[in-house]
Amino acid sequence: MKRFLPRTKRRSRPVAVLGVLTAAAVLSAAAPPQIAAGPIAEHATPKTADLAVAAKPVATPIVTGPIPAAMPPGTDLTHNYPQLAAEPGFDVSGRGYVEEEFFFEGKATRYDTPPMADGVAVSTDHPYRTRMIVRRPDTPAKFNGVVIVEWVNVTSGYNLDVHWQESRDYLTREGYAYVGVSAQRVGVQQEPYGLTAWSPTRYGTLDVTAGGTITDDSLSYDIFSQAGQAVRTNPAVLGGLRPDTVLAVGQSQSASRLALYYNSIQPLARVYDGFMLFVGSGGPFRTDVPAKLLRISTETEVALNRVPYQADSRVLRSWEIAGASHVDYWFMMNRMQGVARDGLRPFEFACDRPPLSHVDTKNVLNAGYHHLVNWVRHDVQPPTAPRIRTMPTPDGVVIPRDENGIAFGGIRLAEVDAPIATNTGENSGPELCRLYGSHQPFTAEKLASLYPTHDAYVRAVRNVTNSNLRKGFILERDAAETVREAEVSRVGTSHPLPIP
Incomplete structure (x- = not known):
């Protein structure tokens, strides 16, 4: 695992008088007036x-x-x-x-x-x-x-x-x-x-x-x-x-x-x-603010034309993750358990395409934390990343795609460069479907044509993941886990498991 560079002593800053921490009291005061629902x-x-x-x-x-x-x-x-x-x-x-x-x-x-x-x-x-x-x-x-x-x-x-x-x-x-x-x-x-x-x-x-x-x-x-x-x-x-x-x-x-x-x-x-x-x-963001800023976007925001271009600078870095969606499958699986337990708003998944990209955005987020800390502490700049390729239209932008339906450019994790499904950041339908992206598994025939053996699939995943590790877009622990998941999968075998 890559570790942070050693900490250096920070300059002190003026602060206000310390707040008081007290033992929790019985909450007996009346609740404040309720505010009617309205737009955010x-x-x-x-x-x-x-x-x-x-x-x-x-x-x-x-x-x-x-x-x-x-x-x-x-x-x-x-x-x-x-x-x-x-x-x-x-x-x-x-x-x-x-x-x-x-x-x-x-x-x-x-x-x-x-x-x-x-x-x-x-x-x-x-x-x-x-x-x-x-x-x-x-x-x-x-x-x-x-x-x-x-x-x-x-x-x-x-x-x-x-x-x-x-x-x-x-x-x-x-x-x-x-x-x-x-x-x-x-x-x-x-x-x-x-x-x-x-x-x-x-x-x-x-x-x-x-x-x-x-x-x-x-x-x-x-x-x-x-x-x-x-x-x-x-x-x-x-x-x-x-x-x-x-x-x-x-x-x-x-x-x-x-x-x-x-x-x-x-x-x-x-x-x-x-x-x-x-x-x-x-x-855009000001460049005269000393605090470092890392902006991480998925394909969804790019497709919705919500990532205005701004060149990287000494205080700004922008990353875009190809095939990833605003809300992804792995995050939603975690989220649904707590939401159901606490009786919070349920989810609507009746989208026009199978929802929730399986591109694991947390791997890029984790790398982002690592780089941001070293940037703040030691002015070690994060790696630069290519943007997702787009084509302008009168209504915004269109993302061109390859023969597998996958976008070009951006940070490319194994889910898009050693694919077993078409993952995108685009979808449509009711509620928040446009934020869920899509995930459409390849047929058994297509998988067999891409990965005639299990070793061929594991090699493809390992090569992509090691490339991202060298570039700094994934950390060692997450990279090892990505390869391990490929090794225990049945992609490239005569009896592949259904892909969730």
Whole structure:
């Protein structure tokens, strides 16, 4: 396994006074007013931006917790446990990790986020209270010094920690700490799956709308800054662990919000050392912001023309994964278990083509974390990657494909360069089908023509995977697992197993 370069001592930065960590109190306060469902704002654009006020330095919030759970997740009808915590099939404690939930509160500044410019503070001192979920090594010896702070995704109406679910094996193996932050109204207060509606018993005191007066998420940027400040300055949040690198990450809608954050808030707050934006729209990005930014996109975003071209620079790197989809099969298999247990919104898979690409995007994400940390700590730039090939049309772009229906260009994992199916980032149909991509297995005859023997298939997978390992798009442990899966498959035998 490739390891991080040794850590160097970081320069200290001015911080606010430490927040107070108290024992969890009985949550007896009345729940804040419920906000009617409505469209999710792409970004905050308060009409009063011309009445700008002086922004305050990022405050350190008051942190309460860890908040105890009444019963094991899934066994309490009042949901008095962290939403989507203690995921089925993944033993956090068995990995030497602790999972805890905290509430944090304070007063937030409302920001306008003008394109490619510093944010404008519209008003200040708006009270809020929300939550963070923390997963950390149980001893300092296991901690690699890096904290991943995720702006959790709320597109489905609940708090989905995509980066954790995608890369939890890698993160726990390598000693990262993880913090998931609920910063938006939909995830905190929108019925029926927002926290206050999902469990009034546990979450009834949370409010990110200043009592229902600010419902456009323009407080979310400062809330996210204050979460990072708490991670940096309050040792109890991480059980006494002392971070030296704090990264902001987000997926899809959350990545798009972090694009605005990077351009408008990071120059003011400077809480985060680096950013990973996964499958989000947004950009272009400023090049005068010192924080490093790695943008990872799948074929879906390219097909939807949501990845505006911008050349790589000393602070920006863009990767695109061929054949991958916005939501992939492996992630969805993990996600469905927790969603079903917690009674959250079910999924619709009646798409026009078989949904969910099997390209394993987590392998590229894991490599991305590795490179981003060394980029932030030592200015070792990540590898550059070719873009997915496109052709312009009056309505956007078209992705040309080879005889197997697979795109050209991009980062090419074994699923596309030693294929046993056509994986794409494109689909259509109801609900979120356009984000699921497609997976159409090859016929037995086609497999036999491509891989006349099992060894031929394993060699093809090994060659592609070793090439990606040399280029830096997959790490050693994930590369070995990819080859091992090919070795135990029956591709190229006289009795191949059905491909899921």
